[in-house]
Amino acid sequence: MALRCPIVSVLGHVDHGKTSLLDKIRKTRVASREAGGITQHIGASEIPIDVIKKVCGNLLQMLKADLTIPGLLVIDTPGHEAFTSLRKRGGALADIAILVVDINEGFKPQTIEAVNILRQCKTPFVVAANKIDLIPGWNSKEGPFVLNFNEKNQHPNALTEFEIRLYENVIKPLNDMGFNADLFTRVEDITKTVCIIPVSAKTGEGVPDLLMMIAGLAQRFLEQNLNLNVEGHAKGTVLEVKEERGLGKTIDAIIYDGIARKGEYLVVGGPDGVVISKIKALLKPKPLDEMRNPRDKFKPVKEVVAAAGVKIAAPNLENVIAGSPLRIVPEDKIELAKEEIMKEIEESTIETDDE
Ligand code: GDP
Numbered sequence: 001m002a003l004r005c006p007i008v009s010v011l012g013h014v015d016h017g018k019t020s021l022l023d024k025i026r027k028t029r030v031a032s033r034e035a036g037g038i039t040q041h042i043g044a045s046e047i048p049i050d051v052i053k054k055v056c057g058n059l060l061q062m063l064k065a066d067l068t069i070p071g072l073l074v075i076d077t078p079g080h081e082a083f084t085s086l087r088k089r090g091g092a093l094a095d096i097a098i099l100v101v102d103i104n105e106g107f108k109p110q111t112i113e114a115v116n117i118l119r120q121c122k123t124p125f126v127v128a129a130n131k132i133d134l135i136p137g138w139n140s141k142e143g144p145f146v147l148n149f150n151e152k153n154q155h156p157n158a159l160t161e162f163e164i165r166l167y168e169n170v171i172k173p174l175n176d177m178g179f180n181a182d183l184f185t186r187v188e189d190i191t192k193t194v195c196i197i198p199v200s201a202k203t204g205e206g207v208p209d210l211l212m213m214i215a216g217l218a219q220r221f222l223e224q225n226l227n228l229n230v231e232g233h234a235k236g237t238v239l240e241v242k243e244e245r246g247l248g249k250t251i252d253a254i255i256y257d258g259i260a261r262k263g264e265y266l267v268v269g270g271p272d273g274v275v276i277s278k279i280k281a282l283l284k285p286k287p288l289d290e291m292r293n294p295r296d297k298f299k300p301v302k303e304v305v306a307a308a309g310v311k312i313a314a315p316n317l318e319n320v321i322a323g324s325p326l327r328i329v330p331e332d333k334i335e336l337a338k339e340e341i342m343k344e345i346e347e348s349t350i351e352t353d354d355e
Helices: 016-027 050-063 080-085 110-121 156-176 207-224 331-354
Strands: 007-012 042-048 071-075 098-102 126-129 182-185 193-198 234-244 248-257 259-261 265-269 273-278 281-285 296-300 303-305 307-312 327-328
Touching: 007 016, 007 080, 007 110, 007 156, 007 296, 016 042, 016 071, 042 050, 042 307, 050 071, 050 207, 080 110, 080 248, 098 110, 098 156, 098 207, 110 156, 110 303, 156 193, 193 234, 207 303, 234 307, 248 327, 248 331, 259 273, 265 331, 273 331, 281 303, 281 331, 303 307, 327 331
Parallel strands: 007 071, 007 098, 098 126, 126 193, 182 193
Antiparallel strands: 042 071, 234 248, 234 327, 248 307, 259 303, 265 273, 265 327, 281 296, 281 307
8 A cells, every 4th residue: 555745744933943944945955866856735845755865865874764655745834823723533634743943042932832732632743953053153064964063063162052052942841841852863762752953944954864853753653653554535634725816716735645536526624514516626836847827837637645735626615714624535425525524523623612
């Protein structure tokens, strides 16, 4: 059975560098052409495992594990509003999270909030200790952190300053919240200790290490309880409802399981029950080199396989709201899908009442 990419979300306090880090991750390039590159989805970016392997090179030996996941699907919208609104039955849509903490500022209210949300959702996470380029005397450069973290490249005072900030601003606050945490190179079991990966979204230092550790964490949890098998018809969550020129109201969605096919039916939760609509088109972003007309941003596809971000054009989407669960099914499965969606909506209402 095919495995899907684990879905990755980015959380953290405002201004600690979530957007910058996502931009840097999306710009990850490999020198060799045959490895391909990052694929832009609707609302997400896919980093194929070949790219991660090329970018990490020898670093990967640190993981002591073979990577069988096909890559990572990183959600483009950071922050905990996106994280909590993107749900699937039984929890968060994201399988793994990156908590961004400014290593110089340390934990702030939204950092604590994010950790509490991740704990509640039982979402495994790594910490990206960002802005290491601002550590006094730090000589930051693009590429793996492990190659730059030594007495040859750093002044002893900068190394001392790094260790102080790492402990005081990141490890200690995590310990205070009940988590074991350490610099990723010092972690024995990544399922028991939160890995901290020092990065700079400005210079790109540490981005290979970060990608490696997310992939490694997903791989370890796959061996334990993370189900990445792609099974049956498409299940997804609405990211956004958008008016598009020439298409009318469309929905942007993340498909987290199954396969969606053109000509099938969309079954999606609305405020007054369930909306059923025959799909006109499943759309993906047009690669830049195929985009002749800037208004012509999307290209229709025959099918979409999880995990993926997709735009769905269909009639009657006016009342659909972000965060709603959806299914894409053939005509004879509409009733079943409708029941599933109603059950999901009911369950999520009970949850909110309890809060
Ligand atoms: P967000 O609110 O968490 O998404 O943070 P942003 O990505 O918007 O970053 C906030 C500010 O910090 C911006 O001015 C960025 O240019 C800056 N910034 C982000 N990452 C780094 C970094 O690694 N080093 C430095 N020096 N500045 C950074």
